[in-house]
Amino acid sequence: MKKLKFISLLALGATLFLTSCGGGGNVKNGGGSKNKTGMNGWKTNDPKGWFFSGKQQKPKGWPNMVYVDGGTFTMGLVKDDVMHDWNNTPRRMQVSSFFIGEAEITNADYRSYVTWLKFVFPPSDPNYKNIYTGALPDTLVWNNKLSRNDYAENYFRAPEYDYYPVVGVSWQQAARYCDWLTDRANEVELMKQGIINKNDYYSNDSFNQGANAFNLDKYKANDPELEAYLNKQKLQQKSGIKNSNPRIQAANRNATVGLVAKFRLPTEVEWEYAALGLQKNREYNNYLGKEPEIEKLRGKKGKNRGMYLENFKQGRGDYSGVGGWNNDGAPTTADVRQYPSNDLGIYGMYGNVAEWTADVYRPIIDEEASDFNYYRGNMPQQTVKNADGTYKKVDPKDMKFERLADGREIYKGLPGSYEKRTVEDQRSFRDGDFMSSLEAGYGKEADSSMADYNMYNSPKTQFIVDDKGRVILQRDNKPRTTKVSNTARVVKGGSWMDTAYWLDPGQRRFKEESKSFGWIGFRVAQDARDTNNKRTKR
Secondary structure, eight states: OHHHHHHHHHHHHHHHHHHHTTTTOOSTTTTOOOOOBOTTSOBTTOTTSSOOOOOOOOOOOOTTEEEEOOEEEEESOOSOOTTOOOOOOOEEEEEOOEEEESSOOBHHHHHHHHHHHHHHSOTTSGGGHHHHHHHSOOGGGGOOTTSOOTHHHHTTTOGGGTTSBOOSOOHHHHHHHHHHHHHHHHHHHHHHTTSBOOTTTTTOTTTSSGGGSOOHHHHHTTOGGGGGGBOHHHHHHHHTOOOOOHHHHHHTHHHHSOOOOOEEOOOHHHHHHHHHOGGGSEETTEEOOOOOHHHHTBBOSGGGBTOBOSOOOOBTTBSSEETTEESSSOSSOOOTTSSOOOTTSOOSSSSSSEEEEEEEOOSSOOTTTOOBSOOSOOOOEEEOBOTTSSBOBOOGGGOOEEEOTTSOEEESSOTTSBOEEESOOOTTTTOOOGGGSGGGOTTOOOOGGGTTOOSOOOOOEEEEEOTTSOEEEEEOOSOOOOSOOTTEEEEESOOTTSOGGGGSTTOOEEEETTOOOTTEEOOOEEEOOOOOOOOOOO
16 A cells, blocks of 8 residues: 555656646646747737737627538538449548638629729729629520520619629639628728728729729738828727837737638538538537438428428429429529528528539549648749839739630739739649559559649630630640549539539539539638637537
8 A cells, every 4th residue: 555655656746747847738828828928028019019919809700701610520422422423422521610601692792893893993994994894794694595584684783683692603703702802891890990081981082093992912011002091090009009119010010900801712621511510410529410401401390391491493394383382482593591591500502503612623532631621722822022022013004814714804913902923833733643544554654754644634725706706715636534624613512403412512513613604603701710619518
């Protein structure tokens, strides 16, 4: 007994020794760092210092955005692959927390975007003539040679369709909308804080005409062009900077004022995780399984009992049900909030319109390379600098555009914004090399001539507009094996013209990023800080 007591005392002493020396970590401070003195010896936010971090704020969602708590889940199909696509086999994935749009972007949302472009960059100015027209949805997506095409004229503009999902928007256009939304949201946030004076902001053409328009990158970089916008006194008050030195205020501007996280398209894994909403269907740390999607959509009681509470095609020639007993009541699209949300409060994940995601499509998701926040499509960007070290801005007379499938051009960057260049194109990382191909069989080895081999060798497309304005699609005539390319983007979810098969969040398709469709819309997402909450009750 004495020997046991002696051993216990030795173990306790060793534990105390390790803890005091740092081996056991800071046990007292388990709730997060409280020390306001930095490693440099200066206190953060010292009135006589040079570093101000501002007040810590809890993550706050933007209006119409839903917080999705990250976690692990099984991505892909967990039932028979009847189409034999073999592109969505189950795999385990981890997702960080994020915000996602409560609903798809509506006609009214998108109309506010193109109206802003028309106001700030008038098409009557020769320097800006393609900016507004290139951002407009393609209303001809409604055209059908054997149908009446009423929607082509009314759908995007008529007020009765304001809260219907915008369609006819390509992936390229959707990505530009996200960039624009980031600037406008931060513009409004700075107005709320009094840092930008709202009273004459949009009535004063010197503020918002052409290249002078507000831009988040310019604000972060303390661009002199924006100095006339800012209420310096309010900026100092809101940021908590007690040092009146203007250089210190400018140096700390980025970190001290609460800005809105950038908007973007959700990744494929984020979209599927949010659509499933498994957080509510669990017991402690075990998911209770994925119900058949079609059964989840039926009403359980009252007048909706047995009715499908989502907008999809129920059979050949049946888009909404019989007259007087319409099942979903929508032969095409519907109001984005017409049907019940999923368990997370997100609308329209099972029908209405399919949606663009950020990812470049490949038949195989390389979970061996990354099973954390998986995303194929990284193209790191760097701001271009002038010879004198200042940032280069987009010149209206030297703008760069991308070609849309209908022959129009969509801007790469708006005038006055900082010009960006791609540092590295990572879309084909670990993707389809020679040794993965059929040609590599029978002991053949890759040689220098195969260094650039890629098994996803889709036809290269060139869009040419003739002197009559007609679009001529030219493709190379080399032997090709696939339609998959670095411009093919993943489309998730079912739509008003899809059968129930496509409603499963595990399904995936791809479409060319320059094309637009009458059944594809999009919603936005934002990064969010993981809250690291303690375990909650089931």
